[in-house]
Amino acid sequence: MSTGRLVPGLLRAFAPAVAAVLAFLLVFGLVGGWFLAGRMLAPLTRIADATRTAANGSLSHRIRLPGRKDEFRELADAFDTMLARLEAQVTEQQRFAANASHELRTPLAITRTLLEVAQSDRNRDTSELVDRLHVVNARAIDLTEALLLLSRADQRCFTKGQVDLFLIAEEATETLLPLAEKRGLTIETSGDLTPTIGSPALLLQMATNLVHNAIVHNLPERGTVWVTTSIHPKTVVLTVENTGERLAPELASTLVEPFQRGTERIRTDHAGAGLGLAIVKSITQAHDGTLTVTPRPAGGLRVTVQLPAAPPHTRTPTTRSSV
Numbered sequence: 001m002s003t004g005r006l007v008p009g010l011l012r013a014f015a016p017a018v019a020a021v022l023a024f025l026l027v028f029g030l031v032g033g034w035f036l037a038g039r040m041l042a043p044l045t046r047i048a049d050a051t052r053t054a055a056n057g058s059l060s061h062r063i064r065l066p067g068r069k070d071e072f073r074e075l076a077d078a079f080d081t082m083l084a085r086l087e088a089q090v091t092e093q094q095r096f097a098a099n100a101s102h103e104l105r106t107p108l109a110i111t112r113t114l115l116e117v118a119q120s121d122r123n124r125d126t127s128e129l130v131d132r133l134h135v136v137n138a139r140a141i142d143l144t145e146a147l148l149l150l151s152r153a154d155q156r157c158f159t160k161g162q163v164d165l166f167l168i169a170e171e172a173t174e175t176l177l178p179l180a181e182k183r184g185l186t187i188e189t190s191g192d193l194t195p196t197i198g199s200p201a202l203l204l205q206m207a208t209n210l211v212h213n214a215i216v217h218n219l220p221e222r223g224t225v226w227v228t229t230s231i232h233p234k235t236v237v238l239t240v241e242n243t244g245e246r247l248a249p250e251l252a253s254t255l256v257e258p259f260q261r262g263t264e265r266i267r268t269d270h271a272g273a274g275l276g277l278a279i280v281k282s283i284t285q286a287h288d289g290t291l292t293v294t295p296r297p298a299g300g301l302r303v304t305v306q307l308p309a310a311p312p313h314t315r316t317p318t319t320r321s322s323v
Contacts, residue, residue, distance in 0.1 A: 051079075063079055183223070194236035206284065206305065213301075247299075
């Protein structure tokens with residue numbers, strides 16, 4: 001048999017087997033590719049489903065992607081972290097809005113009641129009514145301004161420049177010195193020049209709130225407020241301490257939350273809107289700082305604000321005491 005006749009015969013004999021093998025490989029490749037593609041795209045499908053769920057308003061859903069630590073797992077974990085932060089912020093905003101509405105409703109309701117009393121008794125002397133309306137209106141204005149300041153700090157919509165924290169604290173102390181003298185308190189200010197970067201107006205408001213709280217929530221007489229500043233290689237620190245009633249650690253930790261007041265805050269005529277330390281917290285966070293509130297063992301409170309330091313400058317120790 002010649003070679004020319006042998007090759008076509010072999011081809012005819014093996015052609016069905018080769019076709020079957022090729023068909024099997026094609027089907028296996030398609031099925032395997034479909035399966036692998038499904039496995040590869042499954043994490044993206046879960047992430048896409050979670051994104052659609054969040055877009056519909058549900059922020060409680062989490063991907064919690066199982067498996068080894070790869071790019072998809074890192075993406076899913078980052079997405080879960082983002083959802084958790086968004087949920088916490090939305091919850092906090094809803095709670096803050098509810099508290100703010102309640103706080104604003106109180107002076108408005110009092111105003112309406114006073115006006116209704118005046119309308120029902122036109123022969124009544126209105127001088128006392130006007131005085132009470134003035135007090136209620138002033139409280140509503142103070143609360144509104146505090147809310148606007150808090151919103152401004154949270155949004156970080158301010159211009160930054162170099163600020164000396166010691167001079168800021170000294171200005172706040174001088175502004176509130178008459179109130180301290182009226183209450184028979186001593187304010188002691190000491191520390192170093194502490195340059196930082198931030199908004200002078202907001203940092204002054206922060207220091208003013210701290211000193212005002214230390215004065216108002218103090219002993220009835222012979223109390224003391226200590227205002228100190230210090231500088232470290234990377235940070236500057238403002239500490240405001242005061243004498244006063246002993247506070248439980250769990251109560252002290254809640255005072256930085258909006259509209260939270262201790263027992264002494266409720267009784268005093270300078271109680272404010274309960275936003276003093278909340279504003280301090282927001283201003284501190286807006287300046288990439290940290291706020292620490294701890295009760296003093298002997299009574300009173302110690303509030304420490306730590307902010308990033310500006311480029312180093314000459315340190316000039318300064319001590320000042322005011323009565």
